[in-house]
Amino acid sequence: MTDLALHEALWAALDRHLPAAFDLRRRLHREPDLSGDEASTRDTVLAALPGAGAATKTADTGAVLRIGGPGPAIGVRGEMDALPVTEDTGVDWASARPGVMHACGHDTHLAALVAVAGALAETGPPVPLLAVLQPREETYPSGARDIVADGLVESEQCVAMVGAHVQPLLAPGEVACTPGGVNGSSDEFEIVVRGRPGHAAYPHLTDDALLAMSEIVVALQSVVSRSVDPMMPAVLGVSSFSAGNAANVIAGSARATGTVRALASSTRELVHRRITEVAESVARAHACTASVTITRGEPVLDNDPALVRSIAHELDRRGLAVSGDLRSLGSDDFSYFCERVPSVMLFVGTRTSEPLHSSRFLPDDEDVRVLAAALLAGYLGTVAAMESPAGVSGAPGVRGTTDGRP
Structure with a gap:
């Protein structure tokens, strides 16, 4: 299968997996877990991922799951924890747990990751995907720090990481792909x-x-x-x-x-x-x-410039509106992955203008769709970087096959 044909097959598969992702998002939103208590969220997401029986538990309530064969892999993170916020959205799938709410969009991140993983498993990943279900993004001790400390980046041969976060400061459908420091x-x-x-x-x-x-x-x-x-x-x-x-x-x-x-x-x-x-x-x-x-606390979240260029190209190929400059002194523990391997955090605009952590913050299905597209473009852009002469993280010219073998 040519690169172009594989890409088209992946995007078509993503569309097929999105309806189930929308349903999963509502389940996760209705049953949120606070930081450090994400085991039920983890199990719900693992049950929706292909090959869940091969997952490796980490950081108390987290897990990583490889999709594809052995060899260098690309990690894609989804955070699992909700916030101690009382929801005020009025939707019929609002939080059923008083005083706990997915007010930061982590439910949308997880649903998008599951859709991408399903598409890759169906089509065959050109490079193995490492789905990272991370606990405790909102509190200390950091879940990302603990995953790194567990040595899973090295043991899983994770050569790059991709993440995406909803951001109501951006226009709906816009994706910020910015090189260098983007979070403080x-x-x-x-x-x-x-x-x-x-x-x-x-x-x-x-x-x-x-x-x-x-x-x-x-x-x-x-x-x-x-x-x-x-x-x-x-x-x-x-x-x-x-x-x-x-x-x-x-x-x-x-x-x-x-x-x-x-x-x-x-x-x-x-x-x-x-x-x-x-x-x-x-x-x-x-x-x-x-x-x-x-x-x-968290170090600087530093987006790798070479990966940013490659991912921005994939975003543009898919017709997504790309913004080249969004930085803030907010923090995200995705930065711990950035310290270990070349990494990129993308920010995705939402159709709601309610701020993050608001009791009324509620992205919709279209936001999940764009977020999933951003993650898949991030994965494909990283694959392209791995296949370039320079490679990624000391693995030049890594070329995968459709069954995930390097």
């Missing part, structure tokens, strides 16, 4: 200042931790504007502040917490260092001490 790193910090408490009538006998922390908070506002290259996006935000519990007592300690986001690893490390320098030096000026704890 996400870290949290805690600052604790310790001084010497005392009666407010005798301030000269105290070292005011509240005052020191107040000046630290103000000083931190200049870190991004005066320490970071203005062409490098970053956010440093203090989100909580607590000190003291009486009107006539000068506080002996104060605590503040916040977040750091960046689109480059070098910026991330610079801001971390400046937080500690500012906190310690300002506290010292007030005869206090400051301790800083930085909890590292």
Whole structure:
């Protein structure tokens, strides 16, 4: 079968698998699972995938399933967890679990992945597909981090990863395929200042931790504007502040917490260092001490430029509207896969303008269709990159056959 004939067969097969994907999406939406409790979602999706008996469990409630023969594979991720949100959509397939809702589109991602997997299994994948059912995208500890730590990327010979996420900021049917950093790193910090408490009538006998922390908070506002290259996006935000519990007592300690986001690893490390320098030096000026704890979260989500070019070509061939530039300092733990293998996260516009995590966020069947098309184009674009002279991830010239053997 020629490449053109195979592509046409795959797209026709995808159309045949979409009605079942629409039904699956409604089942998943009606029965959402919170982060860390996705076992029933996993089992529902596995039952809809071809060859589910060969799945490998991972990250507590996750699983990976190979479709095709041995050899280098392309991973496609679907996240499984819902959010602690009370649904307000009014549809007859709304969440049957009070206070839990698929308000981030993960049900659509899973349904689209199942449709793509079914099409590839029916037609025969030119390169094996690794369907990655990932838990805990919305919370820590990250499910993607744990899948990577389990060594499945290496043991399954996964040479590239593809993901797609619905995005109401884009026009309906539009697909963003952007090279480089597209989602920021996400870290949290805690600052604790310790001084010497005392009666407010005798301030000269105290070292005011509240005052020191107040000046630290103000000083931190200049870190991004005066320490970071203005062409490098970053956010440093203090989100909580607590000190003291009486009107006539000068506080002996104060605590503040916040977040750091960046689109480059070098910026991330610079801001971390400046937080500690500012906190310690300002506290010292007030005869206090400051301790800083930085909890590292997701790294930068960095789309591989070569894969982006190849996938954008496939999207264009299929007639999808391609946007070349969508970046944000939101985060996604898909970035852990990006650290291991060349990867691309696509963003797909929705017919709803409700924001992500809204109680009324509800993509429709057409959004599932476009998302599935984006995932299949991502897979085919990655196959094309693997077959190019440069190859992918040190596997040049990998050429598959229609039964999945490399």
